[in-house]
Amino acid sequence: MSQTFTLSPAELALRLGDDALILSHRLCEWCGHAPTLEVDLALSNIGLDLLGQAQFFLNYAGEMENAGRDADALAYHRDEHEFKNCLLTEQPNGDFARSIVRQFFFSAWQQLRFHELAKSGDATMAAIATKALKEIAYHVQFAAEWVVRLGDGTEESKCRVADGISWSWRFVDELFTGEDAALRPAWEARVRATLNEAGLDLPAPVRGITGGREGRHSEYLGHLLAEMQYVQRCHPNAQW
Amino acid sequence: MAADANGLAERVFTLLSAVPDPEIPVISLTDLGIIREVRPGSPAEVVITPTYSGCPASIAIQLSIRQALDAAGLADIQIRTELSPAWTTDWISEAGRQKLLAYGIAPPESAEARLKLKGDAPAICPQCGSARTQEISRYGSTPCKALWRCLDCAEPFDRFKCI
Numbered sequence: 001m002s003q004t005f006t007l008s009p010a011e012l013a014l015r016l017g018d019d020a021l022i023l024s025h026r027l028c029e030w031c032g033h034a035p036t037l038e039v040d041l042a043l044s045n046i047g048l049d050l051l052g053q054a055q056f057f058l059n060y061a062g063e064m065e066n067a068g069r070d071a072d073a074l075a076y077h078r079d080e081h082e083f084k085n086c087l088l089t090e091q092p093n094g095d096f097a098r099s100i101v102r103q104f105f106f107s108a109w110q111q112l113r114f115h116e117l118a119k120s121g122d123a124t125m126a127a128i129a130t131k132a133l134k135e136i137a138y139h140v141q142f143a144a145e146w147v148v149r150l151g152d153g154t155e156e157s158k159c160r161v162a163d164g165i166s167w168s169w170r171f172v173d174e175l176f177t178g179e180d181a182a183l184r185p186a187w188e189a190r191v192r193a194t195l196n197e198a199g200l201d202l203p204a205p206v207r208g209i210t211g212g213r214e215g216r217h218s219e220y221l222g223h224l225l226a227e228m229q230y231v232q233r234c235h236p237n238a239q240w
Numbered sequence: 241m242a243a244d245a246n247g248l249a250e251r252v253f254t255l256l257s258a259v260p261d262p263e264i265p266v267i268s269l270t271d272l273g274i275i276r277e278v279r280p281g282s283p284a285e286v287v288i289t290p291t292y293s294g295c296p297a298s299i300a301i302q303l304s305i306r307q308a309l310d311a312a313g314l315a316d317i318q319i320r321t322e323l324s325p326a327w328t329t330d331w332i333s334e335a336g337r338q339k340l341l342a343y344g345i346a347p348p349e350s351a352e353a354r355l356k357l358k359g360d361a362p363a364i365c366p367q368c369g370s371a372r373t374q375e376i377s378r379y380g381s382t383p384c385k386a387l388w389r390c391l392d393c394a395e396p397f398d399r400f401k402c403i
Contacts (some may be wrong), residue, residue: 052292
């Protein structure tokens with residue numbers, strides 16, 4: 001029996017919402033630090049799209065939980081082990097190439113996953129996915145173009161993008177657990193096409209690291225949450 | 241009853257056609273195509289849809305709708321946000337496109353124009369009308385715009401992204 005059948009809609013909304021929320025925060029860390037102003041704007045805009053998606057998913061997860069928690073409560077008042085994002089999204093930014101590879105891997109996965117979700121019988125989930133797909137098309141294109149530009153650039157940029165690939169590769173298995181395993185061939189084909197264009201290839205298989213979906217995270221998530229939740233931890237439920 | 245409902249919808253649309261978009265104040269909320277319908281009932285609802293999932297103007301837009309409704313004595317109308325069907329640039333009115341162009345923003349192509357061209361066509365420079373243009377960055381000053389430049393008059397300009 002595949003995993004999706006045992007996954008409640010609330011749990012799925014939480015996972016997808018946490019993915020978007022955590023990666024959105026990582027992208028916002030680039031604000032003011034990206035290599036050029038245009039890239040700075042691009043990364044912030046992608047982060048903003050993801051934050052909007054997170055808000056839709058988490059509000060819906062809260063609605064289904066029916067315990068009075070909305071997106072803000074779920075984002076600001078949960079501890080590490082309650083977050084269900086995949087490990088890929090919480091990985092530290094590293095250099096620009098590493099962030100770009102993380103984005104490409106994630107957005108390409110999200111695009112396939114949301115195509116499935118858009119066909120879901122759950123009208124709310126389908127609506128969020130359909131809306132998000134329009135944005136994700138831009139994210140995939142942006143990240144893929146940079147992978148090619150860096151891979152096909154100088155020896156240095158190629159080295160860095162290769163480092164980004166090997167860093168992120170360990171976290172790819174987690175994207176294809178349960179019923180999502182069926183998406184892997186299409187994802188690999190999509191990623192391989194871009195890597196080949198960049199003069200690179202898919203790495204050899206490695207033992208994947210998983211756990212995020214069960215709330216077992218890398219040490220990086222705690223530091224991220226400490227910053228993200230700081231104000232709400234100091235002044236619970238503060239509004240302005 | 242039906243006549244009343246039509247009357248109310250017409251009144252609300254006229255009212256909101258005077259409310260500017262907070263980020264591109266040259267066009268109105270109705271020009272932008274984010275006011276989907278006025279649903280009769282008690283209370284009646286005005287149904288709006290966001291342009292992008294994370295559009296930071298969403299809250300400002302709801303506030304200005306609320307203010308406009310309140311000022312017109314329609315305080316009992318509720319504002320509802322619905323995601324489906326997802327907003328598309330095809331819902332920007334023809335008048336809205338002309339206003340964008342006059343303001344210096346290249347409007348998005350219509351759905352028919354996109355079908356004829358495979359892939360992205362070059363933007364038309366809103367300053368000089370040249371089609372010799374180039375994309376600088378797919379993300380501009382707001383999520384809905386990309387940054388372009390004209391190779392003839394050398395001016396940079398924003399282009400509304402087609403989604």
